[in-house]
Amino acid sequence: MTSAGDLVVFRPKRFALPMWAVLLGLVLRWSGRAIWWCLRHPVATGSAVVALWLFVEFGWSGLVVPLVLASTASAVWRWRDESSWWTWLAGPLLGSFRRVFVYRRVWREAMTLCRLADTYDHRPVLPQLLRVRSDQALDVLTVRMVRGQTPEQFQAVSANLAYAFGRRHVRVYSERPGDPPTRTGHAAWLLRFVDRVRYRDRPTLVYLAVVRTDALRTVVPPFDVPAVPDFTALPLARREDLRPWSLHLLATHVLVGGATRSGKGSVLWSLVRVLGGGIESGLVRLWVIDPKGGMEFALGRPMFARFVCKSFEAMADLLDEAVTVLRERQTRLAGTVRVHTPTEADPLVVVVVDEMAALTAYLQDVELRKRIASSLGLLLSQGAGVGVLVVAALQDPRKDVLPFRDLFPTRIALGLTEASQVDMVLGDGARARGALADQMPRWAKGVGYVILDGTPDPMRVRFSYVSDDDIRAMARQYPAPAHAADILAQVGRETAPEPARPPLPRKPSGPLLPESLRNLLDRDTGGEGR
Known part of the structure; x- marks a missing residue:
């Protein structure tokens, strides 16, 4: 019996399983x-x-x-063949080992403390580690994100992830880093189909490249000079995964930003070196402007079709002549092609400008500075398609120093002094995606960040070091032809005349003003307005 105030507890009847059923279930x-x-x-x-x-x-x-x-x-x-050995044997084996014994052990703790874990239905939800692939220097982790996460969340805590795994650098890629290999042979069609599946876009995945061994600490030797340069893939630097990084120079302009002694000369001389075969054959013309009085480029003077280092008036004249070549090619190529193809008769003109700020911001002569800015604006906005390219280097990438900074499609960031300058050089959000160019160590001369083709993800590379002896040897081996400076002689001689066009017939139209108003105006002016 119960009385008022007594607590009545109802308990469900418990069903006790026999021990054999419990063991069978387990x-x-x-x-x-x-x-x-x-x-x-x-x-x-x-x-x-x-x-x-x-x-x-x-x-x-x-x-x-x-x-x-x-x-x-x-x-x-x-x-x-060490490269294929790492790709097909050592890389997968080492990756599987490190996945189990290195990353799995700390995965839950690292994801939770780096604020990448979440809670759903009162249960913790973690990003899933799918695969680890290793090479000589990197561990590339393939991670499936929690539903609702974005790669930007991983990029924001990339430094935390690096130290959580006991390393100093982690790069976060929203797409699979690396391009599909080029397939040839009888089974190429099958391998291309496999690559199409392997490299397809997967929005639910993110890739963490953990730098296990910093391969960029060692100096990169100069690359071999090809007899005929491939303007779509000029090898200039070494990537963190020990593969070469190549510059796509055709139909683009290049901006190199970096503080003093950061290695801008490594970038420029690496480019000059790989163009050596084209310079000797006449396929490439280098027009070089060195406002530092020739301290940087005078050693390679025989390789340059045009070289100016002392007079700012002469520098302005050189840029005006480049605009003249641009106009001539526009007239000649209009309606024929959309992108200029370099030939020995119609070579690629590359205008190399060291310390661009000396021409655009620090020049005292205002009229001369405006003239230079006008020529550079035309070259950067219209020169890529006709084969008149600009490669410029500067220390301060601010807009008031380089007002047409956004006209450079290809940009390279070496060591910079401020965090905000990283986004100025590489674009908004580049530093948040891992381009820490403002945190370069002292030894990192020629180390910088580039943007991968087709993706917004930065990659860390080190450009080859070309010594003074290498430059002297290049100048002797790959001199420009004697007639290289005579490219302006083509202007006017090869330009097709503008065809005469008859005027279009126009229908006669009546007066724009009513007759009464015209008579009133004529009376007031005495007929002088006719």
Whole structure:
């Protein structure tokens, strides 16, 4: 019996399972998980099965002999082709090992403390580590984001992630870093189909490139000079994954921003070097402006078709002549092609300007500064399509120093002095995406950030170092032709005359004013207005 105020508790009836049913459920549960793991890791499962079979059939010799043979084959493979060895054997094996024993151990803690974990339905939800692929210098982690996350959230905590994994640098890419390889041979069609699946766009994934060993600490030697330069892929630098980074020079302008002693000369001389074969053959004309009195480029004077280093008036004249070449080519190529193709008869003209601010901001002569700015504006806005390109370097990328900064499609950021300058050079948000050009160490001469083609993600590279002896050897081996400075002689001689066009017939029209108003005006003016 209960009285008023008594608490009545209702408890559901508990159903007690027999012990054999509990054990059976646990066995089925763990068996299912084991089968699923084997299906997800066929290589590890197959290797374990083969090793077990060899041990049962042949004992310890069945394990030792295949291991020795495999090690020998691996050593020979690495000796013959180390790049493919890392791609197909060492990289996947090392990545699998580091995924289990390095990143898995700290994954939950790192995601939680870096504020990348969330809670849904009272349960913690973490980004999922799908794969780790390693090479000589990097671990590339493929991560599936939590629903509702964006790559910008990972980019904002890239420094936290680096130190959480015990490293100093982590790059975050919204698309898979690296371009699909070029396939040739009989099975190229199949491999291209596989690459189309591997490199397809996956908006739910983000890629973390963890710098395990900083490959950019060592000086990069100069690249080989091709006999005929490929203007769509000029090798200038080494990437963090030890692959070369190539510049697409055709139909673009290049801006190099960096503080004093940051290595801007490495960028410019690396470009001059890979163009050496084209300079010697006449396929490329270099017009060089060195406002520092020739301290940077005078060593390579024989390679330049035009060289100005002392007179600002002469520098303005050179830029005006480049505009003249631009106008002549526009008239000649209009209606024929949209992008100029360099030939020895119609070469690529590259105007190299060191310390651009000396021409656009620090020049005392106002009229001369306006004249230079006018010529540069025309070259940057109209010269890319007709093969008159500008490659400029400067220390201060502010708008009042370089008002036409946005007209440079290709930009390179070396060591800078302020965080805001990174976005000025590479574009808004570049520093938040990992381009820490304002935090360069002292040894990082020629180390900078570039933007990958087709993506907004920055990449860290180191440009090759071209010594003074290398420059002297280049000047002797790849001099410009004797007639290289005579390109202006083509202007006027090859320009097609403008065709005469008859005037279009016009229908006669009546007076614009009413007759009464015209008579009133004529009377007031006495007929003088006619």
